Amino acid sequence: MSTTIESLVNREYQYGFVSDIESDTVAAGLSEEVVRIISAKKHEPEWLLDWRLKAYRRWLTMKEPHWPNVTYPPIDYQAARYWSAPTSVKPLQSIDDVDPELVRTYEKLGISLNEQKFLSGVAVDAIFDSVSVGTTMKEELASHGVIFCSFGDAVKEHPELVRKYLGSVVPYSDNFFAALNSAVFSDGSFCYVPKGVKCPMELSTYFRINAADTGQFERTLIIADEGASVSYLEGCTAPKRSTNQLHAAVVELVALDNASVKYSTVQNWYAGDEEGKGGIYNFVTKRGKAAGVNSKISWTQVETGSAITWKYPGVLLVGDNSVGEFYSVAVVNNYQQADTGTKMIHIGKNTKSTIVSKGISAGHGNNSYRGRVKVMPRAENARNYTQCDSMLIGNRCGAHTFPYIEVENRTATVEHEASTSKIGEDQIFYCKQRGISAEQAVSMIVSGFCREVFQELPMEFALEAQQLLGITLEGSVG
């Protein structure tokens, strides 16, 4: 009977299909030549090519980080392809020009690119392999002065903004994967909300990896100018493949005086099969700069997919009275590994950060929280509150916590709370005795555990996240 917890965590990955779409792919391998080809394919200006080349040369001198609490065989960076784009993507006049096969792909994923059909109040940028295949609600947004488009379009249409902010939060030299991304990034989303504008709808980017053996390197740049605010959601899926695929994205957020950016992620990349074969290596650098006074940057992430997750969405609290938040649910099942957390760097006065991390481990999964809270000498009255909870399902999984706290100012208040619990057969039996099925019981117990984080997600996505969690954990209770 102890199959209840085991069997509940294992449901089939629903998004594992491959779309048959003709692609333009660059031969495997990485060299200066490949960087130049990518830049040329995107008709980029000279300054951007130079930036890429500097990043590439820097990358050559760097070593892949091995401090995360994860293990994987060496990655052959020369075996991967760094560019794949559906050939049908020509400059689009409207979203109706998108290849019907692509539209069907997104519909299978539950994302409608047809504006009439789409959830009202959400604009979507769809990224297929390396390129944006369409952005919805552009005109509606433009009427408010909000720029929301693919990264490539932003380079063409708003080069001054891109040039000013690209690399301003995550420099190309930041780390190995950020340097790699800076050299070969393909596309991504760009958003600029002008002074005083509250973005009238949720913005969303939907990432899809399709081509085999292709790395995905997108870049997202979001800027909220003085007094502006925006809420942004990112979703991701990939086909089931038996080989591992690399995803090394960079996300940069900038909030100027009195501005706020809320960034939510529901990450559901293919996680590999029950034996741990295949799946996405999700090595991502995400950082926000709360640059202005009273600015706020909030990260919410629900990480259910990927074979390995390595990401630490952080906030540089530069402006006085700025606020940084990190709410995270990370779930690992089967042989998934996650080493995730955040960095809160307090630089300005009266800066405040909140960290709520919920790690759930099932099967043979290994889950680590790694967080850094740093209070710089001039950050008077900085405050941090960290809560870090782990839940174990079954007895072959692992949960680890690595908090780093560095305080260089005596007026700081830093709190850290941590707990570990186990979904027990006793909890499941208790629910069953009240007429509730084991499956429903697990989803109820896990949702209860994650409640503080789900509350932070936009309404529609909170439900999706809750269902996703149920799917990821299905079969884990036996």
Place this chain on the structure above:
Amino acid sequence: MLDITALRAGIAEREILKGIDLNIKAGEVHAVMGPNGSGKSTLAQVLAGNPAYEVLGGSATFLGEELLELEPEIRAQKGVFLAFQYPVEIPGVTNAYFLRSAYNEIRKARGEEEVDPLDFLDIIEDRMKLVEMDSSMLNRSVNAGFSGGEKKRNEILQMAVLQPKLAILDETDSGLDIDALRIVAGGVNALRRPDNATIVVTHYQRLLNYIVPDFVHVLANGRIVRSGGKELALELEERGYDWLLDAA
């Protein structure tokens, strides 16, 4: 209502129940007493279907159906309720949500419509009076941070909401002060009806002053060694269990 025949069960290869026969009719209250380790709680857990216990033989028919073959949630849906000796904590899940989920699962199983949160509030507020519970309890996480007395009252509240046909109270009196005992027993008595039955598992006679049983059974070493009326409980109070153990 419940017919237990030659029931044998155990845990991890160890036989604890060594042949239990017990017949319970609608409208009756049966007390199961006995010293520690006699198998009282095992009987309660086995009837509720706790997977930690293994049934080694015998049968238990409930309303004409073999209970021991059913999943615990099906037993619950058919009207078997166990008030736990150690109610389990579920952090982050509110009492109100948990109770409504349970209530609706049982309604669904009966082919009845689910009730929405507002209608459910009316139902539950009425039942909370039975156990003198404050409505602030509804927004607290299931049993998390509850005192011993609150947990037991919460069990009886659940019973009052779910209205089982057969209620099994497993050491519900343990850890209760006299006021809490009175409240809990008052709740159980208020729920007694001609068409339901109750099994009260207890070590002490004390609870039976409040919940008066029709029959008392003494369990020792996995067998019922003596059955009688309510006066048997008083005799046990006076003489202890040893004289029965010696006889067995």
